[in-house]
Amino acid sequence: MLGTSLWAFYRAHPERLNPIGKSDEIFAWFIVHELPVGAVGLVLAGLLAASMSALDGGLNSMATVLTTDFYRRFRPETPDRICVRIAQVATAVFGLTGTSMAVYMAYSNLESIWDQWMKIVGLFGSGLAGMFVAGIFTRRIQQTAVLIGFAVSGATLAYANATGAVHFFLYGAIGILVCPLVGWSISFLLPQSFKNLDGLTIHSLVADAAVHPPKSVARAQIEGV
16 A cells, blocks of 8 residues: 555655655655654654564574574573573574674675565575475475475576576465475475374364363253354
8 A cells, every 4th residue: 555655646646755865765755755754753762662562472482483483492491591692692693693784785786686585585585485384284294205396396486587487476376376286296205204294284183173162052952052
């Protein structure tokens, strides 16, 4: 809605737009040159608050993964005080790294930082999402097979990026589809492993819901509704 509004405003008033600015700068240009002084402060405060709320979750998640899933797995005897300190240091390092990358991209000659960000997310994030799809919706796929699917997905997206075969908006869909399909197909070529998957896939969750319906459903059945 905001982007469409800015497009309509500057289409009606093209003389007010910065002729040498990038597309990423249009919103900032509008805030500085079109809003009254008091509104500028409120909008900037809102943008800062929204950015903080979006970034703190990512920083906390990365620090938690590093501390819990990696450090504590190899050193389980580490006291909580040390783990908290490691998480704090990791958060600071991740924050400084992200800030440095943002400054670099802001001063680079990229035509659009947003488009570049969407391309990066599509290249590296869609394969990871495909791994989750494979783990949730299939019971046969194995760890080795899904890793192969992830690699094939990355290679496919790298080829699409190098050749420009498809628009980068489709990178996410390609990665989410290629990874589980390739992994599921390769699983038929590998020895089948038997592990307890109760509660880990949608199949066991559906079966469990059929055996143990939610309280509201069970109550409705008892009351004859």
